[in-house]
Amino acid sequence: MKGRWNTLKKEVSEAAGEKRAHRADEGILTAFLLNFLFVLIEIAGGLFTNSIAILSDAIHDLGDCAAIGFAYVLEKLSKRKADDRYTYGYLRYSLISALVTAAILVAGSALVIYSSIRRLAAPEEVRAPAMLVIAVLGVLVNGAAVLKTAHGHSANERVISLHMLEDVLGWAAVLVGSALIWITKQPIIDPILSICVAVYILWHAFANIRNVMLVLLERAPVDFDTASYRQALETTEGVAGLHHLHVWSLDGEVPVATMHAVVPGELTVAAAETVRQRILETSEHFGVHHATIQLEAGAEPCRDSECHMEDVSEEHSHGHEHHHHHHH
Numbered sequence: 001m002k003g004r005w006n007t008l009k010k011e012v013s014e015a016a017g018e019k020r021a022h023r024a025d026e027g028i029l030t031a032f033l034l035n036f037l038f039v040l041i042e043i044a045g046g047l048f049t050n051s052i053a054i055l056s057d058a059i060h061d062l063g064d065c066a067a068i069g070f071a072y073v074l075e076k077l078s079k080r081k082a083d084d085r086y087t088y089g090y091l092r093y094s095l096i097s098a099l100v101t102a103a104i105l106v107a108g109s110a111l112v113i114y115s116s117i118r119r120l121a122a123p124e125e126v127r128a129p130a131m132l133v134i135a136v137l138g139v140l141v142n143g144a145a146v147l148k149t150a151h152g153h154s155a156n157e158r159v160i161s162l163h164m165l166e167d168v169l170g171w172a173a174v175l176v177g178s179a180l181i182w183i184t185k186q187p188i189i190d191p192i193l194s195i196c197v198a199v200y201i202l203w204h205a206f207a208n209i210r211n212v213m214l215v216l217l218e219r220a221p222v223d224f225d226t227a228s229y230r231q232a233l234e235t236t237e238g239v240a241g242l243h244h245l246h247v248w249s250l251d252g253e254v255p256v257a258t259m260h261a262v263v264p265g266e267l268t269v270a271a272a273e274t275v276r277q278r279i280l281e282t283s284e285h286f287g288v289h290h291a292t293i294q295l296e297a298g299a300e301p302c303r304d305s306e307c308h309m310e311d312v313s314e315e316h317s318h319g320h321e322h323h324h325h326h327h328h
Contacts, residue, residue: 028075031145031164032068038141039065045134049127052116053177054134056194057170059108060201061142064163066104070097078251091251095212102212105205109198116198119191126190131178138171170197211252218248221255229286233259236282238275240264240298247288257283258292265297
């Protein structure tokens with residue numbers, strides 16, 4: 001009876017998990033539609049008030065819109081399991097979304113900065129009262145979106161919530177700026193404000209591009225401590241030596257590792273397997289759930305003197321348990 005009860009409990013919690021995932025999807029979709037609608041209003045408002053600051057905030061929101069749209073699609077895609085064509089699964093697709101979003105932001109910001117510099121040379125009148133109204137709207141709409149996504153659990157939702165918070169701040173800046181323009185009658189505040197927003201957007205876009213590049217360059221995930229991992233592996237019971245440790249990541253978050261571990265030559269296959277299990281446990285402890293381990297008998301030198309990279313890439317298959325036990 002107890003087993004039946006546990007199965008039921010598991011089913012219920014899985015259903016709840018799926019429901020939560022579904023909620024995350026719905027939350028992301030709602031945020032996307034709201035944002036997109038708002039971007040259109042902003043662009044119209046920016047043209048109507050003749051304010052570049054509002055247009056630059058529209059670019060900011062458009063970037064978020066793209067990010068949210070991709071997040072929605074990729075949330076679905078990345079859940080797909082690995083298949084024959086994508087043997088590592090679909091995690092890297094998130095890098096493409098990050099790059100495309102960054103490209104949209106860079107292009108938009110460049111346009112805004114170009115227009116703003118022309119405005120600095122020849123300031124134009126802006127409709128400050130209308131700007132103020134749009135800015136208040138901006139703060140309210142994005143504030144509501146922050147509240148909606150603030151208690152999201154998935155990393156995606158948290159990122160989106162942060163984006164929204166930035167938008168609120170951007171609109172707060174426009175609000176203060178439009179009030180200043182209204183009071184001081186200095187239209188030049190508008191292009192100055194928009195350059196500030198655009199530079200801020202560019203700074204973030206380039207940071208994102210840099211992160212994508214680091215992942216593509218097979219760098220270990222940013223917060224991964226390779227030195228401690230190596231030390232833990234070397235001190236694992238039964239491991240005589242370790243070389244060719246490679247740690248990289250598919251999406252910048254999930255670490256993947258391959259290694260050659262030297263074990264005493266006289267071990268039976270079963271004993272060697274125990275050592276391999278211990279290495280896997282150590283890896284799990286470091287968050288590496290996908291480790292490929294090649295065991296080598298202590299007596300024999302590693303086949304490749306330098307252990308060439310080509311060998312390493314061939315070793316990503318899991319059939320490494322051919323340990324030449326011909327010591328009869």
